[in-house]
Amino acid sequence: MTDTPNSFEIFLSTPPGLEALLLNEVKAAGFSRAKATGGGVTIWGGWHDVWRANLTLRGPSKVLARIGEFRAFHLAQLDKRARKFPWGATLTPGHSVKVEVVTNRKSKIYHAGAAIERLERAIAEEFGATIASSVTTADIIIKARIDDNNVQLSVDTSGEGLHKRGHKQAMGKAPMRETMAALALRGCGYTGHEPVVDPMCGSGTFLIEAAEIARNMMAGRARHFAFEKLVSYDADAVQAIKDGWQRRETTAQFYGSDRNVNVIGFAKDNAARAGVDDICHFAPTALSHAVPPDGPKGLVMVNPPYGARIGKKKDLFALYSSFGNVMRDRFSGWRIGMITADTQLAEATKLPWKPTGAPIAHGGLKVRLYVTGVL
Structure with a gap:
């Protein structure tokens, strides 16, 4: 599989310590440019790869799609550039949104709470989305990483953790995911x-x-995903992935x-x-x-x-x-x-x-x- 002009970075998260095993699965599944990194594996691809990863891979906890980035050295700049960001290219109207932010010491914006407030206000006022009260009640979660004054924006395309296959309703103590x-x-x-x-x-x-x-x-055959609420969602293409899957x-x-x-x-x-x-x-x-x-x-x-x-x-x-x-x-x-x-x-x-x-x-x-x- 080769990269196309529409390729972007996709991050498959996993608990630290499992990256090598997840990389093994991802490579075996034929995803492009698979590389282990802290807490997961990165690949490059398009929305079809996002859907396929969610539906078919058994190891990832979540699938995050990179939707853009911009530089910001202070909160006012973050606010201004967040308002100009093309949220409508990813988000569809009528769904609640919540932002999560990770900052590091290399960035002049170091207060995650203040960054979340600016980003959520921009999404609400410029795009018109409702801001959810928590990540557990949000339809769509945007994850922002502020690294060396670079604001990297990703959307959680999975929704509930991928360990929730859709069939385990009864559990004993300390269940294995x-x-x-x-x-x-x-x-x-x-x-x-x-x-x-x-x-x-x-x-x-x-x-x-x-x-x-x-x-x-297919791992995700019995559940729904957050990607179904995004602009890029193509129900027929996703169904084609399901229909083309061969059981043995x-x-x-x-x-x-x-x-x-x-x-x-x-x-x-x-x-x-x-x-x-x-x-x-x-x-x-x-x-x-x-x-x-x-x-x-x-x-x-x-x-x-x-x-x-x-x-x-x-x-x-x-x-x-x-x-x-x-x-x-x-x-x-x-x-x-x-x-x-x-x-x-x-x-x-x-x-x-x-x-x-x-x-x-x-x-x-x-x-x-x-x-x-x-x-």
């Missing part, structure tokens, strides 16, 4: 052609995501268990809404009774509790030790992937972990992805 689950599976070398087992499955996120990957199901048949099966009977019910309901309940199997089973399914070997993927999140750390060493014992005793020939915030807990499994990558920001914590080779 679908976007992180997809990138963690990628980090374990999962390509959709093998079974996946999660003996601490909670509401089923890893398994549902793995089953969707196996069937090549799979023989892979996915098995989840958890000692909590309630979350097993959640997982079954979520899998049914996602349309993968025929290949996802969930049962209330204690970890100590976990056994590999019949058939080919594959990947065991878990997100166990960790002390800062659920329960006390000292009570978790037995759980991690038991997990390691079950894996070594019964899952020979399988690979293991695990996300946890604590190196000592990971070591308590006595599993042969490969060197870990960068820490990953997750709910105020720093977690790591631990991966083994074939046991």
